[in-house]
Amino acid sequence: MALPTISCPKCHQTSRQTKAGFTPAGSQRIKCAHCSCRYTPTPQEVGYDEEIRLQALHLRLDGFTLREIGRLLKINHQTIANWMHDYTAYLPPTLPESISDMARMDGLI
Ligand SMILES: [Zn+2]
Numbered sequence: 001m002a003l004p005t006i007s008c009p010k011c012h013q014t015s016r017q018t019k020a021g022f023t024p025a026g027s028q029r030i031k032c033a034h035c036s037c038r039y040t041p042t043p044q045e046v047g048y049d050e051e052i053r054l055q056a057l058h059l060r061l062d063g064f065t066l067r068e069i070g071r072l073l074k075i076n077h078q079t080i081a082n083w084m085h086d087y088t089a090y091l092p093p094t095l096p097e098s099i100s101d102m103a104r105m106d107g108l109i
Contacts, residue, residue: 006030
């Protein structure tokens, strides 16, 4: 996935801005190689907002398939699959069992 043009909030460089994992909420984090600061670009720059992600997660927990959720929310089901994959990495150890089972059933992990 190509990153939109982003600039470091500290040194304002636009080059060497690399992905540095995700926040617990699922937002992309960026690391600036010039000044070593880490930051999260505004949600508009990384795509869908948290509300839609959570809605997708809840629908998944209700038993909808990724394709059904994709149709309901008008989002590519592969995008939703990516979100689910992100959540399995960040949810606390008690919850994710069921979610990672689902992800496994969906062939994500
Ligand atoms: Zn910087």
